[in-house]
Amino acid sequence: xxxxxxxxxxxxxxxxxxxxxxxxxxxxxxxxxxxxxxxxxxxxxxxxxxxxxxxxxxxxxxxxxxxxxxxxxxxxxxxxxxxxxxxxxxxxxxxxxxxxxxxxxxxxxxxxxxxxxxxxxxxxxxxxxxxxxxxxxxxxxxxxxxxxxxxxxxxxxxxxxxxxxxxxxxxxxxxxxxxxxxxxxxxxxxxxxxxxxxxxxxxxxxxxxxxxxxxxxxxxxxxxxxxxxxxxxxxxxxxxxxxxxxxxxxxxxxxxxxxxxxxxxxxxxxxxxxxxxxxxxxxxxxxxxxxxxxxxxxxxxxxxxxxxxxxxxxxxxxxxxxxxxxxxxxxxxxxxxxxxxxxxxxxxxxxxx
Numbered sequence: 001x002x003x004x005x006x007x008x009x010x011x012x013x014x015x016x017x018x019x020x021x022x023x024x025x026x027x028x029x030x031x032x033x034x035x036x037x038x039x040x041x042x043x044x045x046x047x048x049x050x051x052x053x054x055x056x057x058x059x060x061x062x063x064x065x066x067x068x069x070x071x072x073x074x075x076x077x078x079x080x081x082x083x084x085x086x087x088x089x090x091x092x093x094x095x096x097x098x099x100x101x102x103x104x105x106x107x108x109x110x111x112x113x114x115x116x117x118x119x120x121x122x123x124x125x126x127x128x129x130x131x132x133x134x135x136x137x138x139x140x141x142x143x144x145x146x147x148x149x150x151x152x153x154x155x156x157x158x159x160x161x162x163x164x165x166x167x168x169x170x171x172x173x174x175x176x177x178x179x180x181x182x183x184x185x186x187x188x189x190x191x192x193x194x195x196x197x198x199x200x201x202x203x204x205x206x207x208x209x210x211x212x213x214x215x216x217x218x219x220x221x222x223x224x225x226x227x228x229x230x231x232x233x234x235x236x237x238x239x240x241x242x243x244x245x246x247x248x249x250x251x252x253x254x255x256x257x258x259x260x261x262x263x264x265x266x267x268x269x270x271x272x273x274x275x276x277x278x279x280x281x282x283x284x285x286x287x288x289x290x291x292x293x294x295x296x297x298x299x300x301x302x303x304x305x306x307x308x309x310x311x312x313x314x315x316x317x318x319x320x321x322x323x324x325x326x327x328x329x330x331x332x333x334x335x336x337x338x339x340x341x342x343x344x345x346x347x348x349x350x351x352x353x
Contacts, residue, residue, distance in 0.1 A: 016300065018327070021109060023161030026056055028259055030184045031177050034166065046171045048163045050150045056162055061105045068105035070153055073123070075099045075145070083133045095131040097144040100124075103156035122159050126152030179256045182247070183263065233270045241273045245280045254285045258329065286331050293333045301333050305340045314349045317341055 033052035038044045054064065061067035080094030103122045110118035126148040131140050141147070158167055170176045233241065244267070251257055261281045264274045293301065304320075304327070311317055321341035324334045 018109075020161075022060070023164060024255075024258070025262070026060060026160070026162045027164040028180050028183075028256070029053075029056075029163040029166060031171075031181045032184065034163075034171065046166045048154065048166055050154055053154055053157050053162055057105070057157060060108065068103065070149070070156075071102045071104070072149070073100045073102050077130060080129070080132070083131075083138060091138070092131070094129060094133070096127055097130045097148050098125060098127045099145070099148045099152055101126065101149065101152040101156065103153060105160070122156040124152045124155040124159070126150065126155065176253055176256065179251055179253060180259075183256065183260055233272050237268060237270055237273055241268065241277060244277060248280055248284050251284065252288065254288050254329075257281050257285050257288075282329070282331065285329055289330055293330045293336075297328060297330055297333050301328065301337060304337065308340060308344050311344065312348055314345055317345045317348065321345070 029048050029052065033049040034046050035049075036044065037047050057068050058064060076098055078096050078098055080096045082090045082093050085091045101124060103124070105120055106117040107120055108117070110120075112118050128144040128147040128151065129141060130144040131138070133139065158164060165171060165176075165180075248257065248260065251260075258281075261278055264277050264281075268274050268277060308317070308320065311320075318341075321338055324337045324341070328334045328337060
């Protein structure tokens, strides 16, 4: 029996990268909006500013109340631990405010049958001490309901991937945090104050619900149109490009490099700069991952190639071929998928000789 359990534990789950589009777009928060904390018992961690999370949700889904929102499903006050007076008698009990909320959002990728954005929802709880005791004595927190609502909202957004790197423990790694800080610093130097890489790269506005990749394509197209007449990268931008590529060679976290790829069109204006920076990032990822395709990505590749063998529509096959770089990250996986697409296209619609 033990041998069976060991075997099951080592099996690679089948992962669909398309399901992680939203998660990967919002998982790394700006370190400027996080701070460390320490609680009783020596527990320490990192918290994310709740207003910043709301800003990211608005950048992705649209204005609150239109693209996303919170509905209170239940609210109550429950008794907590007894509050003991200095003479040892129980004066009263703590009172905890508890709220259950439903956070809904309009999907940036999924559609309903009538073409409207699909609506998703997450349910979570938030709680705050309303009446309690601290080192100064008994207290009443009149802002407990607001704090509970904020707590529940943050928990809901975390299950969608917002700030997930914090909850996965990646912000415990100083090197990772420094890389994130550099990425956001590069972005802020290129765009208006207060904007975020999420807002710039995901581009999920009310008019454009196509999601992260759609907005990036639109930005890339706009950048290309604005500089189509330029044959060479301007000297100042070339210097920045060279410096960024040199710095990228020192980054050791592939997920952070992937975030930099998504920000390429906000860092650079010239299409050649965007292309060279993206290629350098992908080469660095391949270098970190080695020659072999990672097991998870290989499983997805095998699954998609197998499914492709049932497709008879050349247009669908051509579309899959064009999506190779968006589905896979490893160069060998991209190449293998393209080859499989071309082989299937030639089989379904052979070229006459």
